[in-house]
Amino acid sequence: MTIKPLTKAEGEILLKIAREALETSVRGEPLPEITLAVFPQTLQDDGASFVTLTINGRLRGCIGTLDPYQPLAKDVQEHAVAAALQDFRFPNVQPAELSKIRIEVSALTPRSPLLYETPQDLVDQIRPGIDGLILQDGLRKATFLPQVWEKLPEQELFLSHLCMKMGAPGDLWRKKPLDVFVYQVQEFHE
Secondary structure (H helix, E strand, O other), rough: OOOOOOHHHHHHHHHHHHHHHHHHHHHHOOOHHHOHHHHHHHHHOOOOEEEEEOOOEOEEEEOOOOOOOOOOHHHHHHHHHHHOOOOOOOOOHHHHHHOOEEEEEEOOOOOOOOOOOOOOHHHOOOOOOOEEEEEEOOOEEEEHHHHHHHHOHHHHHHHHHHHHHOOOOOOOHHOOOOEEEEEEEEEEEE
């Protein structure tokens, strides 16, 4: 399933929202009020996003949601704060780091189930560099954005690392059927 692509100008608005949220939250200041009516309709509509923070190309925080539940503009603001202050993998971003941080906003398409018969069928259906993937086994679930293909370009490796991220053995995808969903993203970078 696809959604209407965002324009470059809309992406720049999302990056500005993320930057303001990052800087004010890290400094302990109140977040800027988001007045939805001033934004294009696409940013007022419910949308799912991930906000990724990097310093010199290295991950510094990444938080998002897979399913839309609030206007995209607010979703980006919320996840910019969370990436800075709530990513359990990293200490909170400090004010001295703000000038070094680069922001990436990923707007997600709705997820769709990927039905497959065998592990090889699963591998054959995944599109490296295009598809984000969600693996689910009962209550365990994990996702990799399509950008992760840059670091894990082989389908088997991608699936194994995603199983490990989910807290399962890396070869779980070979041993039992998992619930698999795919989505795509539109990326905007500072």
